Amino acid sequence: MGTPTCTIILPTYKEAGNIGNMAERLRELYPEFYILIMDDNSDDGSKELIEEMNDSMITFVERDPADRGLSASILQGILDTKTDFFINMDSDFQHPPEAVADAYAALKNGADLCIGIREERTALSFVRWVASWGAHALAMTTLWLRDKKGSKDIMSGFFGGRTELYQNVIREYSDEMDHRGFKALFDLLKFGPSDVRIDEVMFKFGKREAGESKINKNVMISILGQCEPFGKPLAKIAKKFTVDRKRT
Numbered sequence: 001m002g003t004p005t006c007t008i009i010l011p012t013y014k015e016a017g018n019i020g021n022m023a024e025r026l027r028e029l030y031p032e033f034y035i036l037i038m039d040d041n042s043d044d045g046s047k048e049l050i051e052e053m054n055d056s057m058i059t060f061v062e063r064d065p066a067d068r069g070l071s072a073s074i075l076q077g078i079l080d081t082k083t084d085f086f087i088n089m090d091s092d093f094q095h096p097p098e099a100v101a102d103a104y105a106a107l108k109n110g111a112d113l114c115i116g117i118r119e120e121r122t123a124l125s126f127v128r129w130v131a132s133w134g135a136h137a138l139a140m141t142t143l144w145l146r147d148k149k150g151s152k153d154i155m156s157g158f159f160g161g162r163t164e165l166y167q168n169v170i171r172e173y174s175d176e177m178d179h180r181g182f183k184a185l186f187d188l189l190k191f192g193p194s195d196v197r198i199d200e201v202m203f204k205f206g207k208r209e210a211g212e213s214k215i216n217k218n219v220m221i222s223i224l225g226q227c228e229p230f231g232k233p234l235a236k237i238a239k240k241f242t243v244d245r246k247r248t
Contacts, residue, residue: 004057006104007034007081007163009088011073016044022091023050023058029097030104034059034083037091038073041065071187072179075170078163087160088184089116095158099203103160111199112165113192115151115185116158118205139186148189149198158203159185166192 008026012019019037026035035058039046050060061080063073074088085107089095099116106114136155143150166188170177173191181187 004032004034005083006030006032006085006087006107006160007036007077007083008100009036009038009074009077009081009086010091011038011040011070011077011088012042012046012091013040013070014042014044014046015091016042016046016049018092019046020049020053022093022097023053023055025097026100027055027057030100031057033057033100034081036077036080037061038063038077038080040068040070040073067179069180069182071177071181071184074184075174075177075179075187078161078166079170081163081167084163085160086163086166087114087158089158094205095156096203099158099201102201102203103158106199106201107160107162109199110197112196113161113188114159114199114201115153116156116203117151117153117200118156119202135183139183139189142186143189146190148192148194149196150189151198152200154186154189155183156205157183157185159188161188165196169193 008030010019010022023035023037026033037046037050037058037060039060040063047060047062050058061076063076067076077088078086085104087100087103087107089097089100095116103114103116136153139154140150169188169192173187176191177184177187
């Protein structure tokens with residue numbers, strides 16, 4: 001086996017129903033890739049499932065409970081990556097393992113960032129589809145105001161990049177990034193170089209195999225807070241309105 005050039009990052013929280021199957025499938029498809037599981041202190045046996053595999057190409061990281069969050073997991077995963085490229089994806093099979101090959105090929109061919117575009121979103125409920133569309137529009141406006149490149153699907157969560165480039169971006173702008181948010185890609189686009197080369201690959205968005213989705217109203221509020229120029233004050237209003245409704 002040659003020297004691995006890519007690390008697959010899997011941010012997880014209570015994904016015991018999926019993580020073992022996903023890790024096995026990725027090892028079958030990409031035996032020369034490292035797998036880095038960034039776990040937010042799950043108590044569902046996820047760690048034990050991975051330890052039973054006894055695979056030196058898979059690392060299970062129990063993250064600091066004081067730094068919980070999907071974006072925080074992804075950003076730490078990128079910083080912990082030791083290969084030329086990284087690819088971030090979900091572990092619930094909504095991002096198909098087979099799509100990693102296309103993303104990796106794009107990076108090998110010179111892309112600085114490769115973003116997965118959901119070809120069919122029928123697995124999304126109507127409400128989630130509308131929310132995703134709205135979040136994408138707000139994010140694209142923010143990137144336009146910053147003179148940064150965007151994508152057809154900033155909210156997909158399936159993306160890969162050149163490790164050294166984005167490690168430098170994270171180190172420089174970490175304090176301005178939303179570590180407790182849900183869309184690390186948005187921050188990487190916001191704070192990354194304006195001349196970054198972005199390629200896109202299509203993939204069929206699948207259905208979650210097991211477990212429950214972590215998506216809720218806080219995701220939209222978080223994304224709103226990342227947008228400009230009025231995102232943060234609007235997010236505060238939305239959050240206050242949500243809290244007030246709970247109290248009534």
